[in-house]
Amino acid sequence: MAEYFVFDIAESLIKKLASYVYEEASRAYGVYEELRGIKDTLSIVKGVLLDAEEKKGQKHGLREWLRQIQNVCLDAEDVLDGFEYQNLRKQVVKASGSTRMKVGHFFSSSNSLVFRFRMAHKIKYIRHRLDKIAADGNKFCLERIDFDHNLVQRREMTYSHVDASRVIGREKDRDEIIKLLMQPHPHGDGVGDKSVCVIPVVGIGGLGKTALAKLVFNDKRMDEHFQLKMWVCISNDFDIRQIIVKMINSAFASDNATASASALAHQDNVNGLDIEQLQSLLRHKLSGQKYLLVLDDTWNDDRAKWIELKDLIKVGAVGSKILVTTRGNSIASMMGTVPSYVLEALSAENCLSLFVKWAFKEGEEKKYPNLVDIGREIVKKCGGVPLAVRTLGSSLFLNFDTERWEFIRDQEIWKLNQKKDDILPALKLSYDQMPSYLRHCFAFFSLYPKDFLFADGFLVNIWGSLGLLQSPAGDQKIENIGRQYIEELRSRSFLEDFKNFGPVYFFKLHDLVHDLALYVAKEEVLVVNSHTHSIPEHVRHLSVVENDSLSHDLFPKSKSVRTLIFPIPGVGIDSETLLDTWIRRYKYLRVLYLGDSSFETLPNSIARLEHLQALLLTNNTKIKRVPNSICKIQNLQFLFFWGCVELETLPKGLGMLINLRKLFITTKQSILPEDEFASLTNLHTLGFKYCDNIKILVRQTQLPSLKVFIIQSCGSLESLPLHFLSQLEALFVERCEMLNLSLNYESTIQNLRMKFLHLDHCPRQQSLPQWIQGAANTLKTLLILNWDNLTMLPEWLTTMSHLKVLQIVNCPQLISLPNEMHRLTALEDLSMDGCPELCRKCEPQCGLARRWTETGYILSKAYVPNISLR
Structure with missing residues (x-):
């Protein structure tokens, strides 16, 4: 697989072998010495794995040696996981108290004596294989290299010059950013942090962020608006000294554009200064100047380093601006003082124009209309990413063979040969920047087809089952760890069409990101x-x-x-x-x-x-x-x-x-085995769907770990098992015609922890159940859908102090909202659809909205950023 996978697998296995649980198990089953031998050999091998990764393309046989190491590690993991199964099996047998089960366990392969013999044989074989592979590695003369992120390859340093004729389809983006740069600071120009505005431009690799920044930097309007312009490519480590040197050199180069010899002499002098002299020179140069600073290709996520640099350069005049290009949403959020400018994909028309520029000499495309038609199909696989268009166009330059063009059209991008500056190497820079645990998880997107709609829970199930979810604190639930991983992938611009529905996320991968997943997982x-x-x-x-x-x-x-x-x-x-x-x-x-x-x-x-x-x-x-x-x-x-x-x-x-x-x-x-459910003490999520014969779910069974409860299309169900409602974080109820949500719970349930509540098609309900009021301090999302008999919402709804999302859909009889909706100060998203009477009253010219206005409680975007009335 990709770089460092073997290293990470080996490191994970060593940690497992060194754990207290495995040490105790190995002693109990008489395999301690064998496992210690495996751990010692693997520790020696691990030291040279990074060097092997670096040289695998240069030395014959090294790639196969790495594959053998990876396979023996994974096979060892398969064998060692048997210890965990044996331990769980013992727990079940002991807890059951059943003589029959104990006798069955004695005569099964899980019996301790049988298990000891079987494990000893397998572990001895694993050790023999590992020792042989380790000995074979000596012929490669590998060096020991400690893990260091500096080994990760980075893109080449960028510069400010651009041939504007080669940048297609970014005129509107250029003008939008220039407009932002020429506006006053949105939070008021002033001193300190408010003296400089930071505008981040965000997008996946190859989308054209640097090209766009160059267009902006070289626009004549910028020369007229700013006294000083500086271009600094960060790319490698966020080294404050190097950044200061680059800023000084760029500033003097701008001043001495015609005196190149003078600028070079000055650069030699600057390189000899210490950090104190450098910062003094930089601050003197920027003092009182209205400057534009471009920080291109920024990867730093260390806020302390950013603040250190920012404190040095906030001496410019009012109106100074910093333009940052980055692939990371989290980096953009950390650095930006205004919302990020998210760069979109190129249109199909612009992609074709760019492709023609790189595939043909000027005007030559007119001779080959059939190839242009094939090119139109080729650019579809590029997903609007200019670098991908350039990669495929360049590969066909001066090649007029129809079969070759059709091959490129029909072949997956990840299977095509890639040069250093082509699209997959460019995207792989982002992949290389990931921590190892995230790289492992990312590879499993390749299991799914392009344009697949992912739900976070399903993906987390797979990651968790494969042991890929690691808790830094050691005690986090896998659901929370998985969500953190997804958020981190999103922050790195790998996920798109991201929709957050409370406890469920939906998202897709860009086609080129999917190609990258196939490439690294092949x-x-x-x-x-x-x-x-x-x-x-x-x-x-x-x-x-x-x-x-x-x-x-x-x-x-x-x-x-x-x-x-x-x-x-x-x-x-x-x-x-x-x-x-x-x-x-x-x-x-x-x-x-x-x-x-x-x-x-x-x-x-x-x-x-x-x-x-x-x-x-x-x-x-x-x-x-x-x-x-x-x-x-x-x-x-x-x-x-x-x-x-x-x-x-x-x-x-x-x-x-x-x-x-x-x-x-x-x-x-029709009846569930309550005694069986009572043993499921680790159950986090429980769902029932199309269980048409069940009238009553588990009556008194306590499920101490349950956080998510889902009931869908259970036509005979009469009541909820609300005895465990107090611990739930999310409740989904959909299309249960006989269900009475208030049955046996007409009053408030105190101290609910619920954050998400989805109630869909509850025909027996005429009002919201009173128990919801117990979630006043926790509820963030409330969805009320397809309630034919709902006429009004209770006044206590306005006590929901943390409510961010309120959606009311297809409630035709609903005619009013609570009077004090202004108390919902956390509300960000209010949607009312299919509620004709209510929506009519909420229009600005109608009575309800006017009454709120007269009392100072207007329902508008001043209170709710995202409001939809249909």
Whole structure:
């Protein structure tokens, strides 16, 4: 895979071997010496891995050696995870108190004596393999290199000159930024921090941020507006001394544009000054000057360093401006004093014009209209990113072979040869800047097709099941860690079309970012389609996007698969025999997603998957039975029967799944096993959908870890199990016709922790239930949808001091809002759609809005930044 993956995998394994849990387990099972030997050898090998990564393209055989190291580490991890399963199995047997289970455990492969012998044999074999590979590495004469982010490759330094004729489609962006630069400081020009305005320009790599900054910097209007202009490319480390030197040199070069010899002599003098002399010279040069400073290609996220530089340069005249280009939203937020200027993709028309410029000599395209038509298709895969357009256009320059053009059109960008300054190397700079834990997670976007709509919870399930979510504090929930990872990827401009619906995020990847994921994951991830003829032996993650060609012959060698998913709606597996073959072959599976499949029975062999942490049978409309043996998989954390409308009963023994964190249920049964649910003490999310025969859910069962509760389309359900409402953070209720939300809870429930409440189509409700008032200090999002009988909202709604989002949709009888809506001071988003009477009254010329105006409580963007009345 990509740089440093082997290093990170080795480091993770060493940490696991050094942990107290594994040391105790290894002593208990008599394998302590063998595991210590593995750890010692791996520690020696780890020291030279970074050097191996650097030289793998230069020395024959080194790439294969790295692959062997990675494979033996992953195989060792598979073996060692058996300790965790054995420990969980013991806990279940002990907690059950069942003699029958204890006897069964004694005669099973989980028996301590059997387990000891089996583990000793496997660990001895792992150590032998590792020792041999380590010895083979000596012939490469590798040097020990400690991990250092300075090894990460960066782009070349930029300069301010630009040929404006080569920049296409950015005129509007140029004028918008110039307009911002010429405006007064939005917070009032003055002294100190207010003496300089910082405008960030943000976008993914290759989008043209630097080219746009050059257009702005060289515009004549800037020469007239600013007394001094400076261009500084940050790119490498945010070294204050070097930045000061660059600013001084740029300032003097601007003053001495015609006296180049003088400027060079001055530069030699500056380089010899110490930091005290430099800062004094810079401040003297800037003092009283209205300047424009461009900080191009900024990667620094250390706020202390930024403030140090900012304090040095806030001596300019009123109206001084700093223009920053960066790929990181978090960097832009840290540095900017105004909202970021988010650079958008080029239009299709501009992309084609740019492509023609790079693919043909001037005017030559008129001779080849057929190639221009193919070029129109080629630029679609560029997603409006100019560097991608230039990359593909340049690769076809002076090549008029139609077959070559069609090859470029039909081939994925990540499979094409890339030069140093082409699009994938440019994007990979952003990837290289990620911490290792984020790089691992990012690679798994390659399992999904382009334009896939991701939900954060599903992605976090996979990351968590594969052990990729690391808590810096050591005690965070995986859901929170996963969200932090997604936010960090978003801040690095990798995610787009980002929608936040409270406890659920939806987002997509830019097509080129998806190409990058395929590029960095190509050694371990395989997307199976009609063109796939075999599965390589060491592939670890499979994504099946076409099932027509699935057969037993496709998987003759691979045995180490950890992930097997069907991500495309409508594409699943219908052969129970093939599924049984996979289960018996892939005994180290962590994630098995069989969405949209059509088999009727899950094989009993499922219990063999001791390492399985996520099993998703979503939308299998034919499955009728799930074997009870599934409950022997103590590692299971995510179990989804969502949409299995023919499932007759839940498997017996659910309570043995003591690690379960998310459980989604569709079943025909009418009564749930409360004693089983009582054992699910780690359950974080519980959902019921299409459970038409259930009238009452778990009555008194306490689920101490439950935070998210979802009920959808349960037509007979009469009441909520509100005895655990006090600990919930999110509640979704949708299309439950017989449900009475107020039943047995007509009064307020004190001290609710709820942050998100979604109530959709509750025909028996005429008003909001009183218990919601207990969330006055925590509720942030309230969605009320499709309430035919709702006529008014209660006055106590205005006590929701933290409410940010209020959406009221398709409530035709609703005629008024509470009188004191102005008390909702945290409200940012108010939407009313399909409420004709209410919306009419809220229009500025109508009575309700006028009455609020007269009392000083107008409903407008002054109070609510995002208001929609339809």
